[in-house]
Every structure is written in C-alpha cells, then in structure tokens.
Amino acid sequence: MTLLKRLIATLVLLPALAYANEGGYPLDKAPNRTTDVSSLQNGAKLFVNYCLNCHSASAMRYNRLRDIGLTEDQIKNNLLFTGEKVGDLMKTTMLPQDAKAWFGAVPPDLSVIARAKASEAGSGPDWIYTYLRTYYKDDSRPTGWNNMVFPNVGMPHVLWELQGIRAPKFAEEKDPHDEGKTIHKFVGFEQLKPGKLSAVEYDNAVGDLVGYLQWMGEPAQNTRKRLGVWVLLFLGLFLVLAWRLNASFWKEVK
Numbered sequence: 001m002t003l004l005k006r007l008i009a010t011l012v013l014l015p016a017l018a019y020a021n022e023g024g025y026p027l028d029k030a031p032n033r034t035t036d037v038s039s040l041q042n043g044a045k046l047f048v049n050y051c052l053n054c055h056s057a058s059a060m061r062y063n064r065l066r067d068i069g070l071t072e073d074q075i076k077n078n079l080l081f082t083g084e085k086v087g088d089l090m091k092t093t094m095l096p097q098d099a100k101a102w103f104g105a106v107p108p109d110l111s112v113i114a115r116a117k118a119s120e121a122g123s124g125p126d127w128i129y130t131y132l133r134t135y136y137k138d139d140s141r142p143t144g145w146n147n148m149v150f151p152n153v154g155m156p157h158v159l160w161e162l163q164g165i166r167a168p169k170f171a172e173e174k175d176p177h178d179e180g181k182t183i184h185k186f187v188g189f190e191q192l193k194p195g196k197l198s199a200v201e202y203d204n205a206v207g208d209l210v211g212y213l214q215w216m217g218e219p220a221q222n223t224r225k226r227l228g229v230w231v232l233l234f235l236g237l238f239l240v241l242a243w244r245l246n247a248s249f250w251k252e253v254k
Helices: 002-018 037-051 062-068 074-078 098-104 113-121 125-130 199-217 220-251
Strands: 057-061 134-138 145-147 164-175 178-194
Touching: 037 062, 037 074, 037 199, 057 062, 062 074, 074 220, 113 125, 113 199, 125 199
Parallel strands: 134 164
Antiparallel strands: 134 145, 164 178
16 A cells, blocks of 8 residues: 555656756756757767867767767767867866866766756756756856756856847736735746847757767667567567466476
8 A cells, every 4th residue: 555655646746856946947848869860969069069168978988979870080070179089088178176266166077967967856858958948148147147947057058159148038926925015927038139040940959969968878778778678578478488388387287
C-alpha cells in the first residue's frame, strides 16, 4: 500500500517538477534532437563559438564529434581556433581567477550540464532551453543582463547578437490575496533591437544547442538505447524458449 501511495504521489508531482526552476518561471518544452545529426552538428558549432569561450567540457574530446558525422578535417577547419588538436579535450583558455573577477564565479563545466539540471530542476533540457531564451536587458546588473529563469544571473547573454535585445513587459493586477494591493505580472517581452535571427530561427538554434548538450552528456546514449531494444527482444525470445522447454520437461516427468 505504501508503494502505491508513493507512485501516486510521484505521478501527481511530475507536472510540477517539469515546471520547477529557480525563478518560478514556467519552463518551455525543449525539442528532443539527440538523434538528428544535422541538428547536433549545428549545436556543436554554436557550443564551440559561443559557450567554449568561458565554459569547458573537460569530459569531451573534439574527435568524439565524428560520432555525429563530422570528419577530422571538418573539425579542424570549423571548430578549432586556438591551436588545439582533434584529440584534445574541450577546454577553455580563460583563467579561473579572471573568470571569477569578471563574473563573480568560475563558469561551470558543461560536460554533463543537461543531466545535472535534470536532477536539480526536474527537467534539464527544458530548463536550459527556457533559460537561454529568457534573457533581457537590465542596466542595474553588472553585466547589463538578467534572466527570467535565473534571476540576477552572473552570466551575460552570449547569444544576444542572434536574439537581439529585449525588455520584459509587466501588467498591473490586483493581488488575489489582498485586494488593496497590486502586483506586477509578466506578460511577455518587448523587442528593443532585432537580432541576426528571427524569433523562430533563434528558438530553433537554441533547440539545436540544447540537443547537443544532451548528447554531449552521454554520447553513447543512442547506441545504448538501440542495443537495449535488441537485448529486450533476445530476452523475450529466450523467455519463450525457456517456458516451452520447461513445459516439455515436466510433461515427460508426469
């Protein structure tokens, strides 16, 4: 009975976990592109160009990108900029002391960030997908940027050239708990300066980046899942054979 209660409680809490985050902002569903090779290649390009300047991925080597269809020449010509070798780990050249002085903290390693956020926020890909799409201009912050998902974030908006500059819009509403008070309710963003990409194109690019971060957390996940299907089929066939052999054996005994 206790196990049943726990199962029911988990099912009830799942929708809440899917929208849980540090700022209370509802999370958007991230597209699942871990099996889309072209999407993963674009995500890798975005990661190297915009994320690897400050963040490392020390559990990942450049040559592992061959698993998503890139050749060594493509990796050398398009993803290596500071003399790294194809077999090197994805590490940033930024010194930790400089990062702490500029941002207040050393940027975290992103090797397994999607999996880490899944344990913290309930849905890692959704958290990252929404986070990268909810930056806005805030001159009161040291970096000039803030975020709806992660209020008072220390990281600047590195993708602002693609998305453009936006400001949040709020509407005044009566407080449902106190009619004498009004509250500011977020109702959307105002585009102050257009970016290189349209809103749809930017969301698509972020989806590619998030898909790559998911894949990078476990590059063998697609192979593992394919093998898992064959293993389950083999075990199912073996179960049928064992069941019929057992029936035949006991038939002779009787």
